[in-house]
Amino acid sequence: MSTHITRRKMITLATSALMLGAGLAQAQQIALLNVSYDPTRELYQEFNAAFAKYWKGKTGQDVVIKQSHGGAAKQARAVIDGLEADVVTLALAYDIDAIHERAKLIPADWQKRLPHNSAPYTSTIVFLVRKGNPRNIRDWNDLARPGVEVITPNPKTSGGARWNYLAAWAYALAQPDGSDASAKDFVTKIYKNVKVLDSGARGSTTTFVERGIGDVFISWENEAFLAIKELGPGKLDIVVPSLSILAEPPVTVVDKVVDKRGTREVATEYLKFWSTPEAQEIAARNFYRPRAPKVLAKHAEQFVNVKLITIDDVFGGWQKAQQIHFNDGGIFDQIYVK
Amino acid sequence: MAAVRAHRVLPGFGLSLGFTLAYMSLIVLVPLSAVFILTSTMSVQAFLDAVASPRVVASYRLTFGASLMAALINVVFGLLLAWALVRYRFPGKRLVDALVDLPFALPTAVAGISLTALYAKNGWLGQYLEPVGIKVAFTPLGVLVALVFIGLPFVVRTVQPVLEDLDTEIEEAAASLGADRWQTVRRVVLPTLLPALLTGFALAFARAVGEYGSVIFIAGNLPMISEITPLIIITKLEQYDYVGATAVASVMLVASFILLLIINGLQSWSDRRSARGL
Numbered sequence: 337m338s339t340h341i342t343r344r345k346m347i348t349l350a351t352s353a354l355m356l357g358a359g360l361a362q363a364q365q366i367a368l369l370n371v372s373y374d375p376t377r378e379l380y381q382e383f384n385a386a387f388a389k390y391w392k393g394k395t396g397q398d399v400v401i402k403q404s405h406g407g408a409a410k411q412a413r414a415v416i417d418g419l420e421a422d423v424v425t426l427a428l429a430y431d432i433d434a435i436h437e438r439a440k441l442i443p444a445d446w447q448k449r450l451p452h453n454s455a456p457y458t459s460t461i462v463f464l465v466r467k468g469n470p471r472n473i474r475d476w477n478d479l480a481r482p483g484v485e486v487i488t489p490n491p492k493t494s495g496g497a498r499w500n501y502l503a504a505w506a507y508a509l510a511q512p513d514g515s516d517a518s519a520k521d522f523v524t525k526i527y528k529n530v531k532v533l534d535s536g537a538r539g540s541t542t543t544f545v546e547r548g549i550g551d552v553f554i555s556w557e558n559e560a561f562l563a564i565k566e567l568g569p570g571k572l573d574i575v576v577p578s579l580s581i582l583a584e585p586p587v588t589v590v591d592k593v594v595d596k597r598g599t600r601e602v603a604t605e606y607l608k609f610w611s612t613p614e615a616q617e618i619a620a621r622n623f624y625r626p627r628a629p630k631v632l633a634k635h636a637e638q639f640v641n642v643k644l645i646t647i648d649d650v651f652g653g654w655q656k657a658q659q660i661h662f663n664d665g666g667i668f669d670q671i672y673v674k
Numbered sequence: 675m676a677a678v679r680a681h682r683v684l685p686g687f688g689l690s691l692g693f694t695l696a697y698m699s700l701i702v703l704v705p706l707s708a709v710f711i712l713t714s715t716m717s718v719q720a721f722l723d724a725v726a727s728p729r730v731v732a733s734y735r736l737t738f739g740a741s742l743m744a745a746l747i748n749v750v751f752g753l754l755l756a757w758a759l760v761r762y763r764f765p766g767k768r769l770v771d772a773l774v775d776l777p778f779a780l781p782t783a784v785a786g787i788s789l790t791a792l793y794a795k796n797g798w799l800g801q802y803l804e805p806v807g808i809k810v811a812f813t814p815l816g817v818l819v820a821l822v823f824i825g826l827p828f829v830v831r832t833v834q835p836v837l838e839d840l841d842t843e844i845e846e847a848a849a850s851l852g853a854d855r856w857q858t859v860r861r862v863v864l865p866t867l868l869p870a871l872l873t874g875f876a877l878a879f880a881r882a883v884g885e886y887g888s889v890i891f892i893a894g895n896l897p898m899i900s901e902i903t904p905l906i907i908i909t910k911l912e913q914y915d916y917v918g919a920t921a922v923a924s925v926m927l928v929a930s931f932i933l934l935l936i937i938n939g940l941q942s943w944s945d946r947r948s949a950r951g952l
Contacts, residue, residue: 409911409912409914413911413914490895490909493909495912531896532812532894532895533894533897534891535895535905542787543794547795547797547811548795549794549795549812658913662913664723664727664910664913664915664918669729672896673897
């Protein structure tokens with residue numbers, strides 16, 4: 337009996353010692369959760385390591401950044417439903433807007449808090465074609481040609497794919513005599529050439545590269561570079577159209593979460609770290625277009641100069657674009673339902 | 675009443691029934707009722723717009739049509755497989771027996787990706803099928819193939835034990851009473867197996883209706899052609915249309931429930947019939 341008690345005492349003692357140790361360790365170490373979208377995995381791995389080093393040098397504190405990746409809307413829903421993200425870094429402002437609208441975790445003007453629409457790196461929409469470009473695809477109008485098979489993810493399930501659709505629309509609109517009607521006609525022709533609408537961008541990459549389906553794959557530039565590097569060096573070419581859209585994947589601190597967890601300072605610094613040349617260089621290395629002009633100039637060979645329109649200029653922002661084009665009954669639905 | 679209950683042959687009726695109801699409520703009814711509660715916040719018009727738009731209706735046709743067809747195919751070939759596994763000895767029998775369960779164990783996304791790789795035009799099977807005009811990957815046919823794959827074990831595993839209990843002596847008796855082979859199968863073997871086949875059918879069907887992971891890779895997901903209803907639900911969620919998503923889910927639930935109820939009814943009817951027959 338007495339040994340029993342001693343043993344129990346020992347266990348209690350050991351447990352409290354452990355908890356004390358953990359508590360001490362926690363004081364020196366901060367953890368951040370960055371909820372991001374799918375293709376940023378490699379980007380943030382590198383960025384996190386650089387920031388941790390910077391933060392350690394500045395404050396002596398160890399910061400551990402946990403990452404979560406998935407479809408942008410799914411990730412936003414997780415945050416809305418209670419996943420405690422200190423920062424979110426998603427594919428489009430619409431999904432971050434939802435975090436304000438549905439859960440009030442961030443203020444309405446979140447996108448004005450950081451420079452460049454809170455998008456520290458950008459990308460654009462380009463075409464991936466088979467080596468040597470056998471179907472001679474040069475610009476958006478080649479995608480509307482009868483018989484050309486186009487691969488793109490479903491804009492209703494993939495946030496990234498909405499940029500693809502809007503870029504095509506903007507191209508049609510920019511033509512002489514371009515109008516909403518001619519643009520609708522144009523994107524209808526392109527989507528009639530789409531035989532597979534995967535639910536996400538990575539799925540489409542697989543369909544195009546591994547399954548060999550399609551003549552042209554409408555893709556984010558960073559994904560196109562990555563696909564060539566990882567899946568098909570020497571098998572694929574990138575074609576840059578005459579006009580494309582500036583894809584701005586924005587980032588923000590989640591106010592309610594950082595205030596609750598006491599991580600506002602480090603989370604804010606984390607996102608501000610994007611404006612350093614070092615971080616901009618990381619973006620370029622991971623095929624995202626850096627915002628810093630100097631870094632962009634250094635990689636000018638990689639990032640072809642292309643006329644870029646923005647969502648705000650042509651479509652009046654994401655809320656409007658989503659409502660007109662992608663919500664149920666919107667123009668994208670009308671392409672398929674007569 | 676209390677006295678009657680106290681004299682039940684098996685003790686513990688109150689406790690087990692109470693536990694059953696509580697457990698069912700917690701695990702099944704509460705989550706499902708959340709679907710209906712959220713749906714009930716909609717106006718009738720909004721509900722109809724959500725569940726009866728052409729794209730959604732086309733998806734019901736594909737999901738329920740392909741699920742029923744896949745379950746039927748599985749009943750036929752699952753029965754054959756179960757028959758072979760129970761009645762014959764052959765080398766590698768245990769291996770085949772274990773293989774049957776694989777669709778249970780495999781993550782459905784893996785199944786979808788491998789089926790797509792197999793049937794795409796540059797895949798092992800697709801390269802021979804496409805030239806003769808059979809397109810499987812990225813068509814409704816691909817959906818069917820995926821659903822057949824995931825549903826197979828349900829039929830085999832429900833029929834197998836019943837078949838094992840079915841003595842060959844009964845068939846011998848039928849034969850000695852002058853029945854030919856076809857009569858024996860039709861009047862002796864099949865009626866005994868019918869309840870198990872129906873159960874297998876119902877399970878395979880229910881599994882297929884809710885399937886997402888494997889189908890999504892092989893379907894092609896073209897609106898009006900190869901979109902399954904679970905994808906429609908996901909699509910609505912991507913628009914933060916939680917209510918619309920639950921509306922479609924509630925239609926699926928009610929439709930599945932009615933179909934399963936019909937199958938259960940068929941089952942008890944066949945039970946009664948075979949009881950009379952014996």
